[in-house]
Amino acid sequence: MSTPTISRQRLTALVPYAFVAVPLAYLGVFMFWPLLRQMWMSLTDTRLMNPTKGDFIGLENYRHLLADPQFYTSLHVTVVYTLLTVIFGVGLGTISALAINRPFPGRTIVRAVLLFGWAVPNVAATLIWLWIYNGPSGVANELTEWLGLGRVQWLTSIDMALPSIMIVTVWQVAPFVMLVMLAALQSVPDEVREAARVDGADALNVFRNVTLPYILPTMQLVSLLVAVWSIRRFEIIYLLTGGGPIGSTSTLVVQIRLTAFEDYDLGLASAYGAVGLVLALLVALVHFIFERRRARVMSK
């Protein structure tokens, strides 16, 4: 009688693994195996014409990378783009959340409109912004002319291309931040806010000393999410400027694509990718450290 019980127990211990086996195998084949392969590829001279074959050339691609001025441009663009989209995206999203947190007539509609940028598919968003930014006929230039600023080469000048992309990015990201912050604002107890107000604190003071401490952890979390997304973002940059003019908007991720499918150099493209991955992992690491510290503080 005892033998079947034991084997039964063993069997029960295996049940969780039976559950996770198929999904994990799936991710292994379509996510982690390509990732490893990408790492390997960065050490080879693989070309797009024959992508399954390539000879091992050691760190040659990385040497090439470090000697390429475009690499430093891309790294710089990626960092600047990520930092500024986090600052403006999280800033604008939080302001939006604070603005519509209290009931007012038409709130449901305003809330829906504020979410448009987040809900519109990337390619459709790119098409409309391309038209808004259009040189001779776009409405953005009509606006700047009306303001007396003259015409702007939104996407075709080195100075303006990255800021123009950032405007689109903030338009897309701020609504998501707003939704997250609205949820966080629910956690601020009304009584505390009212008490502070009764004690004579003005709006700014109430915000800084009562509201902000409650929503700061969430702001941190959403900042890290937005940062990771900015490092990953490909479509709108590639479709708005193609990384140009002269590489001035080519983030690491866009540079992977250009190197692989325009220069046919899969080895070098993979080296760009490896740097991009390290950057994203660094952000993830920062996130983990913050989370762990918070967990420790909360358990105290």
Place this chain on the structure above:
Amino acid sequence: MKRNPLLSLSRGLLIVILATFAGFPVYWMASTALNVNSQLFNTGQVPWPQLGNLPELLSELAQVPILRWLMNTGLIAAGTTVFSLTLGSVLGYALSRFRFQGRGAIGFLLFMTQVIPEALIVVPLYAIFITLGLLNNLWGLVLANVGFSLPVAAFILKGAMDAIPYEVEESAIIDNCPRLGILSFVIFPLIAPSLAAAAVISFFAGWNEFLFAATFLMDRELWPTSVGLASFIGQYETPLSAVMGAALVFSIPAVAFFLLVQRKIVAGLTSGAVKG
């Protein structure tokens, strides 16, 4: 409680500015679709929606293979949803209900997938798809998409299952009901809203996806809407109003469903990052 009238006025003004920035591009998409090319490029765009141009817009749209593209998009999106929910619910169930060695590591791997740029694995996937004969194949595209939406689905469904007390399943387990049966018939009905949210997220991840589709599909016949629309960029044979009309048709379902399940989506995307 009296409020400062100046403060509420400035708040009202702020809301108007924010709503204009957020809403204008979408309004402009509709307005552009209802202009004709001579207005757009010569006499100047008419800013209000000229509904009288609707029949002309429809006949222009008929010259764009928008229906074929939307059908491909729908197939890709539906395939992505089915795979993501099936695998994601099984994975989410295991993470929610069992304590086993390696559980933390799996959570970390899932979190990792949310950090990996698509552009990073597109090159090796391209090589793998050549070997497997999945290039230029809608199924191959679905398989690639699922890698990114499966973890999100698993996070959302795990979160929802965590909220269901174990007692609910206990009687079914004692009755020797197989686990997968419990998942389908006991758990699923209880987490229907989260299932719907996970479905919407996976569906529109597949609906919006561009990079994989643009890389893996060569046949115009197989193009989804995202790739078809992108092919209009820098090309002037198609009237701009038709391009904008097509973009609008492509956007409406995404906007409608995102607004419908917004709160659940946010909960899902942030919980993945928190619980990692």
